[in-house]
Amino acid sequence: MTEPTENNCALIALDWGTSSLRCYRFDAHGGVAERRGHPWGIMNLPVVDGAAANPVLAFRSALEAACGDWMAAAPDAPLIAAGMVGSKQGWREAPYLTVPLAPDRIGRKLLRIETGLSRPLYIVPGLLQVSTLPNVMRGEETQVIGALQQWRDDELLIGLPGTHSKWVRVTHGRIQHFDTFMTGEVYGALSAHTILGRTMHKPDAPDDAAFMRGARVAQSAEGQAGVLSNIFSCRTLGLTGELEPQAQPDYLSGLLIGHEIAALKGMASHHPQRIGLIGDPALCRRYQLALELYGMGPVSVAEQATEAGLWTLAQHADLVG
Amino acid sequence: MTEPTENNCALIALDWGTSSLRCYRFDAHGGVAERRGHPWGIMNLPVVDGAAANPVLAFRSALEAACGDWMAAAPDAPLIAAGMVGSKQGWREAPYLTVPLAPDRIGRKLLRIETGLSRPLYIVPGLLQVSTLPNVMRGEETQVIGALQQWRDDELLIGLPGTHSKWVRVTHGRIQHFDTFMTGEVYGALSAHTILGRTMHKPDAPDDAAFMRGARVAQSAEGQAGVLSNIFSCRTLGLTGELEPQAQPDYLSGLLIGHEIAALKGMASHHPQRIGLIGDPALCRRYQLALELYGMGPVSVAEQATEAGLWTLAQHADLVG
Numbered sequence: 155m156t157e158p159t160e161n162n163c164a165l166i167a168l169d170w171g172t173s174s175l176r177c178y179r180f181d182a183h184g185g186v187a188e189r190r191g192h193p194w195g196i197m198n199l200p201v202v203d204g205a206a207a208n209p210v211l212a213f214r215s216a217l218e219a220a221c222g223d224w225m226a227a228a229p230d231a232p233l234i235a236a237g238m239v240g241s242k243q244g245w246r247e248a249p250y251l252t253v254p255l256a257p258d259r260i261g262r263k264l265l266r267i268e269t270g271l272s273r274p275l276y277i278v279p280g281l282l283q284v285s286t287l288p289n290v291m292r293g294e295e296t297q298v299i300g301a302l303q304q305w306r307d308d309e310l311l312i313g314l315p316g317t318h319s320k321w322v323r324v325t326h327g328r329i330q331h332f333d334t335f336m337t338g339e340v341y342g343a344l345s346a347h348t349i350l351g352r353t354m355h356k357p358d359a360p361d362d363a364a365f366m367r368g369a370r371v372a373q374s375a376e377g378q379a380g381v382l383s384n385i386f387s388c389r390t391l392g393l394t395g396e397l398e399p400q401a402q403p404d405y406l407s408g409l410l411i412g413h414e415i416a417a418l419k420g421m422a423s424h425h426p427q428r429i430g431l432i433g434d435p436a437l438c439r440r441y442q443l444a445l446e447l448y449g450m451g452p453v454s455v456a457e458q459a460t461e462a463g464l465w466t467l468a469q470h471a472d473l474v475g
Numbered sequence: 476m477t478e479p480t481e482n483n484c485a486l487i488a489l490d491w492g493t494s495s496l497r498c499y500r501f502d503a504h505g506g507v508a509e510r511r512g513h514p515w516g517i518m519n520l521p522v523v524d525g526a527a528a529n530p531v532l533a534f535r536s537a538l539e540a541a542c543g544d545w546m547a548a549a550p551d552a553p554l555i556a557a558g559m560v561g562s563k564q565g566w567r568e569a570p571y572l573t574v575p576l577a578p579d580r581i582g583r584k585l586l587r588i589e590t591g592l593s594r595p596l597y598i599v600p601g602l603l604q605v606s607t608l609p610n611v612m613r614g615e616e617t618q619v620i621g622a623l624q625q626w627r628d629d630e631l632l633i634g635l636p637g638t639h640s641k642w643v644r645v646t647h648g649r650i651q652h653f654d655t656f657m658t659g660e661v662y663g664a665l666s667a668h669t670i671l672g673r674t675m676h677k678p679d680a681p682d683d684a685a686f687m688r689g690a691r692v693a694q695s696a697e698g699q700a701g702v703l704s705n706i707f708s709c710r711t712l713g714l715t716g717e718l719e720p721q722a723q724p725d726y727l728s729g730l731l732i733g734h735e736i737a738a739l740k741g742m743a744s745h746h747p748q749r750i751g752l753i754g755d756p757a758l759c760r761r762y763q764l765a766l767e768l769y770g771m772g773p774v775s776v777a778e779q780a781t782e783a784g785l786w787t788l789a790q791h792a793d794l795v796g
Binding site (some may be wrong): 177202282284285286287288289290318333334335337339340342343344346348349350371374375376378379380381382383384385386387390391394396401410413414416417420421 | 480489603605606607608609610611639641655656657658660661663664665667668669670671691694695696699700701702703704706707708712714715729734735737738741742794
């Protein structure tokens with residue numbers, strides 16, 4: 155890490171989500187010169203006088219605390235942000251763009267807002283899929299764009315596992331379609347707030363065998379009963395002594411992820427050229443196991459997709475050369 | 476209601492579940508002479524000195540407070556109880572009986588325990604289905620037995636909607652198979668502990684149109700994505716202005732129940748002679764709507780199945796004439 159100067163601070167980029175604010179300082183070649191993380195997600199901003207009446211004050215204050223020194227050292231470096239900062243609960247709502255679309259269109263539609271600091275902030279809009287059951291994303295579009303710098307296949311299926319897993323189909327460089335699965339959040343709610351959690355003990359280390367046992371359920375005869383029924387087995391296998399309390403968390407995780415992958419496979423008309431994953435490495439590893447179990451391998455895992463996406467969007471927006 | 480006497484107190488019966496204790500005083504003809512309800516479920520017993528070291532004290536105390544006057548007035552009336560009182564967390568564990576079985580076998584396998592009061596308590600065992608994914612019930616077997624006094628069809632599918640919905644297949648008077656769906660508890664966890672709840676407003680009156688809209692999802696093309704994906708539409712339809720906050724609770728309820736019924740239908744090899752429901756009337760009405768939507772009507776609703784089941788079990792156990 156070097157001190158920020160005009161030379162190595164060509165772009166200040168933010169991944170500003172619900173629960174965290176991640177900051178990247180880029181050099182003129184698109185390399186990350188420095189990165190920082192703060193717990194100041196849009197639902198968890200630092201307390202600031204007057205923010206109750208004017209929430210903008212809290213956003214401004216968090217931005218200044220996080221990147222004020224970078225901004226002072228590089229007065230000309232533009233500011234870009236992706237994620238929930240552009241939602242209705244964010245700094246300002248950046249209207250969704252609708253899919254299908256070519257990713258470079260997103261960079262040309264950034265929302266410019268005045269920050270009250272030394273420069274404007276360009277907010278990346280999220281994506282909306284208009285449908286009987288609509289779908290939305292904010293932040294993941296930036297990671298997809300980053301991954302597309304690495305993967306140039308004609309037909310891609312990109313998964314972004316997490317609280318709300320996204321699965322994005324990219325065909326000939328266009329974002330065609332995406333689906334959302336609330337797998338991570340459902341796992342959390344079931345573990346913490348239903349009877350299933352009562353008999354669970356968190357294991358010391360990830361239990362892949364329990365995970366795979368759960369992941370297989372969706373493709374078994376019993377899987378036909380669906381996820382609302384299958385999850386009860388986490389308790390009943392415990393009652394019958396067939397599943398230790400320490401194995402139950404990973405079994406449940408596998409059961410849910412298995413159902414996600416089984417549904418995904420059921421919807422796919424054919425196998426894409428590449429299946430890629432973006433996200434937390436431990437979680438990606440789990441998804442990789444489940445995808446291979448369902449015959450959906452091999453799987454590539456993207457590196458630093460967020461950073462690459464923010465830089466690429468800034469290029470498309472002509473903020474950087 | 477009449478005062479309890481030897482003549483009109485032939486049986487004291489308890490439906491003792493997780494969150495409540497319901498008491499029935501039966502006359503010699505199996506009619507309910509009096510009923511009472513207390514919030515003293517096995518997880519919510521009245522506080523009693525010494526119960527931390529000896530939980531039996533809390534059960535005994537609750538029983539005496541609930542039915543002590545009945546017991547005093549009718550020294551010979553036997554005591555029977557069904558429900559979670561026979562679970563590991565209950566007064567004493569009554570080992571499961573395995574299905575398939577003929578319902579009258581259950582009455583011959585009651586667990587007799589000493590209460591420390593004036594008479595023993597006979598606890599109804601729950602049922603276990605041994606399988607790759609086992610299933611259990613405690614309490615519902617008693618309701619099924621009660622309903623079987625009303626329905627004598629050769630092939631029955633009996634639904635008990637609730638926190639954990641049960642679906643029980645009865646063929647030629649034998650309990651053959653059952654499934655559990657955690658629909659009610661999942662609904663509660665999603666509404667109270669995920670992002671879906673944040674935009675929901677409880678409506679003043681049940682919104683059947685929203686419920687049916689949700690119930691249709693599982694049979695639509697989008698339903699293929701499965702319940703983990705479909706539930707996200709509760710949020711996205713709100714974001715796009717297509718689903719009012721007041722409509723979201725019933726939409727989500729319909730969506731989950733629709734997936735339950737769709738899975739149930741997918742597992743059925745053919746239509747049973749009768750589909751029956753036991754439970755809360757408002758919830759049974761909802762399930763009836765969803766069953767008819769999925770071509771699984773007409774539906775019968777049982778009356779006073781718990782009472783009829785407790786009396787029938789006491790007969791099978793030769794506790795009453």
